[in-house]
Amino acid sequence: MSKALDANNRRWSTLVWGSIPVVLLAGALTVDHIPGTDVRLTVPYAxxxxxxxxxxxxxxxxxxxxxxxxxxxxxxxxxxxxxxxSVRTNMTLGQALGRWIATDDTIVPVEQILPPDLxxxxxxxxxxxxxxxxxxxxxxxxxxxxDRPTTVVVHDVVEGAASAGILHPADRITAIAGKEVSTPSEVQDAVRAKTPGESIEITVERDNEPHHETVELGENPHEAGQAMLGILMTSEPAGGxxxxxxxxxxxxxxxxxxxxxxxxxxxxxxxxxxxxxxxxxxxxxxxxxxxxxxxxxxxxxxxxxxxxxxxxxxxxxxxxxxxxxxxxxxxxxxxxxxxxxxxxxxxxxxxxxxxx
Missing domain, CATH: 3.30.230.10 (Ribosomal Protein S5; domain 2)
Structure with missing residues (x-):
């Protein structure tokens, strides 16, 4: 065998065998799991x-x-x-590298998009x-x-709270402690002016009818001495x-x-x-x-x-x-x-x- 042919054979051998890891890597870059298994090959980035x-x-x-x-x-x-x-997750290594090289996308740890506990x-x-x-x-x-009017709506009532069984979701609070209210902050101010154990008068609109309720205020578990109704409120436009x-x-x-x-x-x-x-x-x-x-x-x-x-x-x-x-x-x-x-x-x- 001539030196030239031997050199060519060695060169061919190098190209063939040297290409195998590249081919395998290219495959690994695009396959999102190991064939025949549930083992995923995606990267922890978005x-x-x-x-x-x-x-x-x-x-x-x-x-x-x-x-x-x-x-x-x-x-x-x-x-x-x-x-x-736009957010892309569950990417293979190749997909992540491709977006990093060929686009202006930002590659971030997936925990920034999907918290680990969710x-x-x-x-x-x-x-x-x-x-x-x-x-x-x-x-x-x-x-x-x-400057258009709004109304306060009870979104939810905390289980076991002072208002449980008295106020209900979808109630519209129109007055509290004798004063008309139109925002949740006005309701909060009226409640916080009281102390736990005191009673407060609340007027709500329920099923298009006014209802006058009395609630004995509870205490905020996170703020000693602060009175609370135990409701979640939102605002909506008034007047239909x-x-x-x-x-x-x-x-x-x-x-x-x-x-x-x-x-x-x-x-x-x-x-x-x-x-x-x-x-x-x-x-x-x-x-x-x-x-x-x-x-x-x-x-x-x-x-x-x-x-x-x-x-x-x-x-x-x-x-x-x-x-x-x-x-x-x-x-x-x-x-x-x-x-x-x-x-x-x-x-x-x-x-x-x-x-x-």
Missing amino acids: AEGPGPTFDTLGEVDGEPVVDIQGADTEDTGGHLNMTTV GEDEVREFNQQAFVASEASATVAAMHYL VTVNYNLNDIGGPSAGMMFSLAVIDKLTPGALTGGTFVAGTGTIDDDGEVGPIGGITHKIRGAEEAGAELFLAPAGNCDAVKRVHTDHMTVAKVDNLPEAVAAMEDFAAGRDVPTC
């Missing part, structure tokens, strides 16, 4: 990236994203898009509950901004107005501000956006305060890709916002609903808006 955006002034599956009944609504214009983050179904349920709570706060914040949000597959509380702005826009003359394409994110509380959220860098990217001209970002996210470069979109910082409305008005008029 990938976060830009998710879809939804125009809160538009429709989804033929239904308004924000549907207001019991009140006259106005024509709107432009876009008010809520933004989302399963995927439990996390999904938790996020859905947070979304529902965010919807309620968005509605109430909009009502307060518009209802607001429904038709985005059932979205979870978490970060759409709150955009939902509030959509409600305000639909209940006031003119286009709140000034006809521009606005996107944004942020939690909201009943008083209209905007809170920070996770994944904002991806939401900003997703909004710009969708064509947004102005992005409303919580001021509490400014550190992360500063790390994002946008080519054709202005990112405004807001702390509350009035600031969000002002930012849209200023942008539409060509004036400067506060930024991070």
Whole structure:
């Protein structure tokens, strides 16, 4: 055998045998379990990236994203898009590496997405509950901004609490201690002005009929000497107005501000956006305060890709916002609903808006 042929044979042998670990590794990168077993080969990481955006002034599956009944609504214009983050879990090593190399996704420990003490179904349920709570706060914040009346609703009664058997879920609290109330905080203030063991008069609307109840107050187990009713409360618009949000597959509380702005826009003359394409994110509380959220860098990217001209970002996210470069979109910082409305008005008029 010639030296050249022997060299070629050795080279071929090296290529053939040397390729086997590569082929096996390539297979391991894409197979999510060992064939014939239940042993999974996924990595304990998740990938976060830009998710879809939804125009809160538009429709989804033929239904308004924000549907207001019991009140006259106005024509709107432009876009008010809520933004989302896409999350990928149960990835193989190859899939995780692929997203890290080929995309701008953030690779994070899966515990940041799925707490170790909760399963995927439990996390999904938790996020859905947070979304529902965010919807309620968005509605109430909009009502307060518009100076429209709200009412206090008993969401649940704690088992064994002072109110058990006296107050019931869906009761509307209209007065307490002889004073009319319209927010949960007013109920809390009236209760905390008492001491445990004292009685308090409560008027509720139940089945469209007024009921006058007396509750002997209990004591907060976490705060000695503090009186408590033992109920969970929410607020709703008064006067027969209802607001429904038709985005059932979205979870978490970060759409709150955009939902509030959509409600305000639909209940006031003119286009709140000034006809521009606005996107944004942020939690909201009943008083209209905007809170920070996770994944904002991806939401900003997703909004710009969708064509947004102005992005409303919580001021509490400014550190992360500063790390994002946008080519054709202005990112405004807001702390509350009035600031969000002002930012849209200023942008539409060509004036400067506060930024991070």
